[in-house]
Amino acid sequence: xxxxxxxxxxxxxxxxxASPVLAEGTINVLTWEGYADPSFIxxxxxxxxxxxxxxYVGSNDDFAPKLMAGGGVYDLIxxxxxxxxLMIDLDFVEPLDTAxxxxxxDIYPKFLALDGIQKDGEYYGMPYSWGAIAFMYxxxxxxxxxxxIADLWREDLKGKISLWDDKSAIxxxxxxxxxxxxxxxxxxxxxxxQKTLVEQKPLIRxxxxxxxxxxxxxxxxEVVISNTWAGYxxxxxxxxxxxxxxxxxxxxxxxxxxxxxxxxxTPNKECAYKFLNMQLSELGQCGVANVNGYxxxxxxxxxxxxxxxxxxxxxxxxxxxxxxLLIWTPLGDRFExxxxxxxxxxxx
Numbered sequence: 001x002x003x004x005x006x007x008x009x010x011x012x013x014x015x016x017x018a019s020p021v022l023a024e025g026t027i028n029v030l031t032w033e034g035y036a037d038p039s040f041i042x043x044x045x046x047x048x049x050x051x052x053x054x055x056y057v058g059s060n061d062d063f064a065p066k067l068m069a070g071g072g073v074y075d076l077i078x079x080x081x082x083x084x085x086l087m088i089d090l091d092f093v094e095p096l097d098t099a100x101x102x103x104x105x106d107i108y109p110k111f112l113a114l115d116g117i118q119k120d121g122e123y124y125g126m127p128y129s130w131g132a133i134a135f136m137y138x139x140x141x142x143x144x145x146x147x148x149i150a151d152l153w154r155e156d157l158k159g160k161i162s163l164w165d166d167k168s169a170i171x172x173x174x175x176x177x178x179x180x181x182x183x184x185x186x187x188x189x190x191x192x193x194q195k196t197l198v199e200q201k202p203l204i205r206x207x208x209x210x211x212x213x214x215x216x217x218x219x220x221x222e223v224v225i226s227n228t229w230a231g232y233x234x235x236x237x238x239x240x241x242x243x244x245x246x247x248x249x250x251x252x253x254x255x256x257x258x259x260x261x262x263x264x265x266t267p268n269k270e271c272a273y274k275f276l277n278m279q280l281s282e283l284g285q286c287g288v289a290n291v292n293g294y295x296x297x298x299x300x301x302x303x304x305x306x307x308x309x310x311x312x313x314x315x316x317x318x319x320x321x322x323x324x325l326l327i328w329t330p331l332g333d334r335f336e337x338x339x340x341x342x343x344x345x346x347x348x
Contacts, residue, residue: 026051027075027271040287044278050271058209059166067092075266081257082328084116084125093261095122100273103280106300125259127297129288133254134230139243141224149176149251158203162226165207167342173197175251183329194341231293255325
């Protein structure tokens, strides 16, 4: 069975949702929170003459269903590196004309070498931002700081634990089980991870879907430990006066790279490429760094717009930092097995 047929079968029963309306001079982006923040998008709209409508996702698992349901209304998407290949295989996106993207050659070579954003000698994804899926705890809830994934299974923290509502929960549980080949798990290992997550479920306050949702849970004291989009929710909580600490557990953490992709057949290609150029420029690269706390893919732009301290803190001078992380990898024809296992956990 092809990946496309498998995905259609898996996602075909999902309810269709309202979609943005196409308008001349407007681009509709399906993206993550912060990637179309007014702090830098407003300037782009003023200077480009292109208006931006953003629809936000809470998981990489949202991209395929929304594109299937969207009727061609999205122009640009930003899936992570474990999902970009799927977008290519499903024929949702088109090759990039990299000659039209200023700063393309300033992207870290490490990112341009990744298989997940290219096919048959052509690039389909423009690397944009990167970071880790770290873990986080509320300082006032722990006398001894947590250091392990196993802390998310502690009985004494029952009702105060949260986990991202995403298939990557399988990656977390697999590492707890000692299975480090998290992107190539056997059926037996996936089943074991599913069992471990089912055992954890009575301890969970809520599976978080958006950055704001997790921030609210921490602010209210309803959650004291979780995984997190490193640098983002912790900075939002700091702004609210809530002291939290991020940590990389001894079992390791996942690493991610998000890339902008052009939806196949978009009628708004001129504005789409203006948008890509902005996002890879100082405006877009420091825009996402300042809003989300994520690292930038264009080292030259980052160095021009960041303080030396921010540049170092975001590992812009040390892309090899990613080597210490378990970088998300396309799951290929195993996508459905992971997704079904995670959905089965939530259905319990």
